[in-house]
Amino acid sequence: MATRVGAWQPLVTRWGPLVVLALALMFPLGANSYWLTVGIGILTFAMLGLGLNLVVGYAGLLDLGYAAFYAIGAYTTALLSTVGHMTFWETLPFAVACSAIAGVIVGYPTLRLRSDYLAIVTLGFGEIVRITATNLGFTGGPNGIYAIPAPSIMGYQFFSQDSQYYLAVAFLLVVLFFTRHLAHSRLGRAWLSLREDESASEAVGVPSVRVKLWAYVFGAIFGGLAGAFFAARLTAISPDSFTYTQSINILMVVVLGGMASFPGVLLGAAVVVGLPEILRFMQLWRLFVFAIGLVALMLLRPQGIWPAASRKENPFGPGSERKLGPPLPLEALARSRDGDGEDAALDVSGLRRRFGGVLAVDDVAFSVRPGEICGIIGPNGAGKTTVFNCITGVTRPDGGDVRLHGHSLRGQTPHQVVGVGLSRTFQGIRLFKNMAVYENVLVGMYPHQRATVVDSLLHTGRQRREERDSLLRCQALLRFCGLEGLAGHRASELSYGDQRRLEIARALAAQPKVLLLDEPAAGMNPSEKQALMGLVRRIRDLGVTVVLIDHDMNLVMGVSDHVVVLDRGRKIADGTPREILADERVVDAYLGRDENDEEVNAWPS
Amino acid sequence: MSVFVQYLVNGLTIGSFYALVALGYTMIYGIIRLINFAHGDLFMVGAFAGWLVVAAAAGMHLPVAMQLLLALLIAMLAVGLLAMGIERVAYQPLLKSSRLSILITALGVSLALENGAMIAFGAGFDTFPANILPLTGFHLFGAQVGYVQVAMFALALLLMVGLYLFVQFTPVGTAMRALSFDQDAARLMGINVEGVVLITFLLGGSLAAASGVMMGLYYTQINFMMGFLMGLRAFTAAVLGGIGNIPGAMVGGLLIGVLQSLSAGYISSQWQDVIVFAVLILVLVFKPTGIFGERVVERM
Numbered sequence: 001m002a003t004r005v006g007a008w009q010p011l012v013t014r015w016g017p018l019v020v021l022a023l024a025l026m027f028p029l030g031a032n033s034y035w036l037t038v039g040i041g042i043l044t045f046a047m048l049g050l051g052l053n054l055v056v057g058y059a060g061l062l063d064l065g066y067a068a069f070y071a072i073g074a075y076t077t078a079l080l081s082t083v084g085h086m087t088f089w090e091t092l093p094f095a096v097a098c099s100a101i102a103g104v105i106v107g108y109p110t111l112r113l114r115s116d117y118l119a120i121v122t123l124g125f126g127e128i129v130r131i132t133a134t135n136l137g138f139t140g141g142p143n144g145i146y147a148i149p150a151p152s153i154m155g156y157q158f159f160s161q162d163s164q165y166y167l168a169v170a171f172l173l174v175v176l177f178f179t180r181h182l183a184h185s186r187l188g189r190a191w192l193s194l195r196e197d198e199s200a201s202e203a204v205g206v207p208s209v210r211v212k213l214w215a216y217v218f219g220a221i222f223g224g225l226a227g228a229f230f231a232a233r234l235t236a237i238s239p240d241s242f243t244y245t246q247s248i249n250i251l252m253v254v255v256l257g258g259m260a261s262f263p264g265v266l267l268g269a270a271v272v273v274g275l276p277e278i279l280r281f282m283q284l285w286r287l288f289v290f291a292i293g294l295v296a297l298m299l300l301r302p303q304g305i306w307p308a309a310s311r312k313e314n315p316f317g318p319g320s321e322r323k324l325g326p327p328l329p330l331e332a333l334a335r336s337r338d339g340d341g342e343d344a345a346l347d348v349s350g351l352r353r354r355f356g357g358v359l360a361v362d363d364v365a366f367s368v369r370p371g372e373i374c375g376i377i378g379p380n381g382a383g384k385t386t387v388f389n390c391i392t393g394v395t396r397p398d399g400g401d402v403r404l405h406g407h408s409l410r411g412q413t414p415h416q417v418v419g420v421g422l423s424r425t426f427q428g429i430r431l432f433k434n435m436a437v438y439e440n441v442l443v444g445m446y447p448h449q450r451a452t453v454v455d456s457l458l459h460t461g462r463q464r465r466e467e468r469d470s471l472l473r474c475q476a477l478l479r480f481c482g483l484e485g486l487a488g489h490r491a492s493e494l495s496y497g498d499q500r501r502l503e504i505a506r507a508l509a510a511q512p513k514v515l516l517l518d519e520p521a522a523g524m525n526p527s528e529k530q531a532l533m534g535l536v537r538r539i540r541d542l543g544v545t546v547v548l549i550d551h552d553m554n555l556v557m558g559v560s561d562h563v564v565v566l567d568r569g570r571k572i573a574d575g576t577p578r579e580i581l582a583d584e585r586v587v588d589a590y591l592g593r594d595e596n597d598e599e600v601n602a603w604p605s
Numbered sequence: 606m607s608v609f610v611q612y613l614v615n616g617l618t619i620g621s622f623y624a625l626v627a628l629g630y631t632m633i634y635g636i637i638r639l640i641n642f643a644h645g646d647l648f649m650v651g652a653f654a655g656w657l658v659v660a661a662a663a664g665m666h667l668p669v670a671m672q673l674l675l676a677l678l679i680a681m682l683a684v685g686l687l688a689m690g691i692e693r694v695a696y697q698p699l700l701k702s703s704r705l706s707i708l709i710t711a712l713g714v715s716l717a718l719e720n721g722a723m724i725a726f727g728a729g730f731d732t733f734p735a736n737i738l739p740l741t742g743f744h745l746f747g748a749q750v751g752y753v754q755v756a757m758f759a760l761a762l763l764l765m766v767g768l769y770l771f772v773q774f775t776p777v778g779t780a781m782r783a784l785s786f787d788q789d790a791a792r793l794m795g796i797n798v799e800g801v802v803l804i805t806f807l808l809g810g811s812l813a814a815a816s817g818v819m820m821g822l823y824y825t826q827i828n829f830m831m832g833f834l835m836g837l838r839a840f841t842a843a844v845l846g847g848i849g850n851i852p853g854a855m856v857g858g859l860l861i862g863v864l865q866s867l868s869a870g871y872i873s874s875q876w877q878d879v880i881v882f883a884v885l886i887l888v889l890v891f892k893p894t895g896i897f898g899e900r901v902v903e904r905m
Contacts, residue, residue, distance in 0.1 A: 056705070109890045116640065117889055120844045123837070124882030135875050244837070248712055255709045284724050291717035295695050298710045302702035 043168035046269035049253035051222025057259035059215035060195025065126020071242035073227025088151035099224025107216035144238030185456035196432035205418030205447035258304025314488035343406035351400035375560035421513035433492040444509030607747025620862020621761035625816035626839035629809030635849035645836020646718035651814025652821040654680035681811035688810025722829035847898025
C-alpha cells in the first residue's frame with residue numbers, strides 16, 4: 001500500500017520534528033510526577049526501539065532477546081559506579097563496550113542461521129543473561145543492585161524528575177542522531193538490502209555476515225546505552241526489568257510503529273508505554289483491552305502506524321544540481337582496460353559440478369577475450385546457470401578453475417568475486433523490491449565505497465563526499481540504462497523490462513571487468529529485446545566484457561562475438577555465431593533437425 | 606543409577622507434555638511460517654477448561670474415569686475451536702502481510718488470553734482435586750514410577766502417533782504437507798488453503814489442550830501464566846527437533862523434558878533453563894536446522 005507523497009509531506013518533514021521536540025521540551029511544565037515518569041519511560045523505550053530498529057527494521061534479523069543488551073549496559077553502569085566508584089559518565093564507555101562485545105558474542109556464531117532460528121537463539125541468550133544475573137552473587141541476585149549514584153554534571157545532580165526527563169530527552173537525541181546517520185549510510189542501505197533479499201545482496205557485493213554483525217553490534221550499543229541511563233536514573237535495578245516480556249515490548253515498539261521508520265519508532269514507544277497507563281482506570285481489564293487494541297491495530301495497519309515512505313523523492317529531479325553538482329557525462333562510466341594485463345578476461349577450465357547423481361557441469365572449458373560479448377546457449381538443463389553459479393561462487397564447483405584476468409576465483413564467496421571485478425544479474429529478477437530505484441544502484445556500489453563505520457556514524461566530510469560522488473555516478477548509470485526519471489520509484493513499481501535494466505544498472509555499479517547476464521531477455525517483447533541488444537553493445541563499448549546466457553537465438557547470435565554451446569553439462573561447440581550455425585552437432589543437439597530450415601535461415605548471421 | 610532413572614522417568618513425563626505443545630508450534634510454523642506465540646496460552650486455556658469440567662462433573666457425581674475422559678475431550682474440542690477462531694479473526698487477514706506484523710498479532714492474542722484468564726479465574730492458583738488420581742506405582746531399577754506417569758506418557762504417545770498417521774495417510778494430512786512446501790502451488794491444485802490452515806489450528810489447539818489437562822492433573826495447580834514458560838520451552842523443543850518437522854517436535858519435547866529434569870536434579874533448578882538454552886544454541890551452531898531439520902536449498 002503506497003503512501004503517496006502529498007503536498008503536506010515537505011512541511012511535515014521540515015517542521016514536524018521541531019514541533020515534536022518543542023512539545024517534548026514543554027511536557028514537564030504541564031505534567032505531574034506520575035506522567036513525568038511515564039514520559040521518561042516512553043523516552044527510554046524510544047531509545048531501545050531505535051536500537052532494535054537497526055536490527056529488526058533495517059537488517060531484518062528477528063531479535064527476541066534484545067533486553068539482554070539493555071541489562072548488560074545497566075549492570076555494567078550499576079557495578080562500576082557502586083563497586084568501582086566511577087561517575088556515571090565514566091561508566092558509559094564501559095557499558096557501551098560490554099554490550100558491543102556481547103553483541104559480537106551472540107552474533108558471530110549465529111548469524112549464519114536462518115532468521116527464525118536466530119529468533120530462538122536471541123531469546124535463549126536473553127534468558128541466559130537474566131537468569132545469570134538472578135543467580136550470581138556479585139550482581140545482587142534477585143534483589144539486584146541498590147544505591148547507584150544519580151548522574152551529575154559539574155556538581156549538579158540529576159535527582160529531580162524534571163532534570164531526569166531532560167536528561168532522557170538529551171540521550172534520545174544522541175541516539176536519534178547516530179541511528180539516523182547509520183541508516184543513511186552505505187551500511188544502512190546494505191542492511192535494508194539484506195532484509196529484502198540476502199543472496200542477491202551478497203551477489204552484488206555486500207559482505208552479508210560482516211554487515212549483519214554490525215547491525216547486531218550497533219543494536220547492542222544503543223541498548224546498552226539505554227540500560228546505563230536506566231540504571232543511573234532509577235538508582236536501583238533488578239533482573240525483573242530485563243525479562244523476555246520486556247524484549248517483546250521493545251519489539252512491539254518497532255513493529256507497531258512501522259519498521260525502518262524513525263517517526264514510527266517514536267510513536268510506537270508512546271503507544272506501547274503510554275496506552276497501558278491511559279487505560280489504568282480500567283484496572284483489571286487494562287492489559288486485556290490493550291492486547292485487543294494491539295491486535296486490532298495490526299489488523300488495520302499491518303505495515304505499522306507510520307510506515308517508512310515507500311516512494312522516495314527523485315534525488316536527480318529539478319534543482320538537484322545545486323546539491324550534487326553537474327551530472328557526469330556518460331563517458332565517465334567507461335573503464336580503462338590498461339591495467340587488465342594480457343590474460344583472457346574470463347578463463348574457465350575443467351569446471352565440474354555434480355548434484356547427487358546428475359553431472360550438471362562436466363569438464364567445461366572456455367575462454368572469453370577482453371572486450372568481447374560471449375553468448376552461452378544450450379537447451380534447458382544444459383548447465384548454463386550452474387556454470388554461472390560456479391563462476392560467481394554461489395555454487396562451489398567440484399573441480400576446475402575460473403580465472404578473471406589471470407586471478408583465480410577458486411574458493412571465493414560471491415561478494416569477494418564481485419570485489420575482484422565480476423558482477424552478475426539473475427535469471428529470475430532479484431531486486432531489492434521495497435527500496436527505491438536509486439538505492440538499488442547505490443547498494444551495488446558497496447564494494448567500492450570506502451567510508452568506514454566511524455565515517456557512517458558521524459557523516460564525516462569524507463563520507464559526504466563519497467555519497468555525493470556515488471549519487472552522481474548512480475545518476476549516470478541510470479541515465480545510461482534509461483531509468484533516470486524513475487530514480488525515486490520503488491523497484492517493485494517498475495515494469496518488467498525496466499526491472500531487468502535496473503538489475504543491469506545495479507550490476508554495473510560495482511564497476512565490473514566482466515558482467516554476466518543470466519537470461520536478460522526472458523519475458524521481453526521483440527522491441528524490448530532490440531533495445532536490450534543495443535544496451536549490451538553499449539556496455540561492451542564502456543570497456544566491460546559481457547557474458548550472457550539466453551534462449552533467444554536471434555538475440556544471442558545477433559549480439560555475440562563468440563558463442564559457447566552447452567548440452568547436458570558438456571561443451572559441444574565454441575566459435576563465432578556463423579561457425580555455430582554451421583556446426584552439425586549444434587544443429588543436432590539443440591536446434592533440432594527440421595525438414596525445411598526456414599527458421600534457421602531467418603537468423604541473422 | 607536409581608536416581609538417574611528417576612530423573613529420566615520424570616523428565617520423560619514432562620517431556621511428553623512439552624512434545625504435545627511443540628507439535629502445535631511445528632505444524633503451524635510448517636504451513637504458515639508463523640511462530641504462534643499464543644500457542645502456550647492455548648495450553649493454559651486447556652488446563653482451565655479441564656479444571657472446569659472436572660469440577661462440574663464431580664458435582665454431578667460422575668465416576669472419576671468419566672470425569673477425566675470428559676475433561677480431556679471437552680477441553681480438546683473447546684480449545685481446538687478457540688484456536689480456529691483466533692486463526693480466522695486475527696491471523697488470516699494478515700497472511701499476506703509482513704511476517705512480523707502477524708508475529709506481533711500473535712503476541713497480542715497471547716496477552717489477551719493471559720489477561721482474559723486472569724479476569725475470569727483470578728491471579729492466584731486453582732487446584733484440581735488432589736485425590737482424583739491414584740498415587741500408586743511400581744519400582745523400576747530402584748526408581749518410583751507412578752501408574753499415572755505411565756498412563757499420561759502412553760496417552761501423549763498415542764496422540765502423537767495418531768497425529769503422525771493423520772498427516773501421513775489422510776487426504777487432509779497430505780494437503781497439509783503440500784501446503785508446507787508451496788502454498789500457491791497447493792492452491793492451484795485445488796486445495797482449500799484456508800480450510801486446511803484452520804484444521805491445522807484445530808489439531809494444534811486440541812493437542813495443546815490435552816497437554817494442559819494432563820499437566821494440570823499431574824501438578825494439580827494451574828495459573829493464568831502457566832502457558833508462558835510452557836510456550837517458551839515447547840518452542841525451544843520444536844526448534845531443537847527442527848521446526849516444521851513433526852517427529853522432530855516429539856523428540857525435541859522429550860529431550861527438553863529429560864534435559865531439564867537431569868539438570869535440575871544434578872546441578873540446580875535455578876540453572877535448568879540456562880542449560881536448556883545453552884544446549885539449544887550449541888546444537889543450532891553445529892546443526893543450524895535442528896536435529897531433524899532439512900537443509901533448505903535456495904534457488905537462484
